[in-house]
Amino acid sequence: MSEKLIKESRKVFLHLAELFYEMRINTLKETRPDEVEMLMVDDAFMEGIYKECIKNAGATFKKVARAEYYEQGHSVKMVDEEVVLITLRVNHKRR
Numbered sequence: 001m002s003e004k005l006i007k008e009s010r011k012v013f014l015h016l017a018e019l020f021y022e023m024r025i026n027t028l029k030e031t032r033p034d035e036v037e038m039l040m041v042d043d044a045f046m047e048g049i050y051k052e053c054i055k056n057a058g059a060t061f062k063k064v065a066r067a068e069y070y071e072q073g074h075s076v077k078m079v080d081e082e083v084v085l086i087t088l089r090v091n092h093k094r095r
Helices: 003-031 036-041 043-064 081-094
Strands: none
Touching: 003 036, 003 043, 003 081, 036 043, 043 081
16 A cells, blocks of 8 residues: 555545534534533533534545545545544544
8 A cells, every 4th residue: 555545545534534523513502502611511411412523523534535545445444544543632622
């Protein structure tokens, strides 16, 4: 596998996961504006959201990633989902 291909696959997957995270949080803010701050502090609730975002990103990945590098296509198998999970956690804590 090409290192460029793996790196781009990781980048695309993380971007998708972050987009799904943003959509989920915005939906949460619209549907439960009173409870949103309390829920965002709850680690168990947020862990479920992170995993849901990773699952959605994995399901959408093939539709989004473009095939290149001489017939070698992008694959979810190139992505370490634990790294994506950690990155989503860190980005959430920064907010």
